[in-house]
Amino acid sequence: MAAPIVAGVGGLVSAFGSNQAGQAAQDEANFNASIKKQQARITLDQAAEDERRLRVQAGKVIGGIKTSIGASGVKNEGSALDVLQESMANAELDALTTRHQGQLKAWALQVGAQGDEMAGRNARTASAFNTAGALLSGGASVISKF
DSSP states (O other): OHHHHHHHHHHHHHHHHHHHHHHHHHHHHHHHHHHHHHHHHHHHHHHHHHHHHHHHHHHHHHHHHHHHHHHTTOOSSHHHHHHHHHHHHHHHHHHHHHHHHHHHHHHHHHHHHHHHHHHHHHHHHHHHHHHHHHHHHHHHHHHHTO
16 A cells, blocks of 8 residues: 555656756756846947947047147148048947957857747746656556556
């Protein structure tokens, strides 16, 4: 008489453990995903600030170039204008590159977060099947004892 009870309780304990493991795995994956999403937002904010600082610094450098050109008596044409235009283009390219690099890092973090969320859902689904299997196995053990 004790064997069917033990088999039934064993099946229930196994099912409960499987369910808890799946929930814990999903909770962990969701936590990891939320951290990556937060890091993505911070990365975008940081890239925007870096871009802003680059533009401010470039403005100072370009202003210095204009001042030097004016102080030397050279007109804003020919080689002097070419140097100024190239400096402005390089400054813009640096700012855009900084923004783009931040966007790429943020995108990679978002993709990682999506992967974590998917892994959590998969763990939860697998635990549901394992739970059902444990219950069926335990039930079959109980039935076989009679």
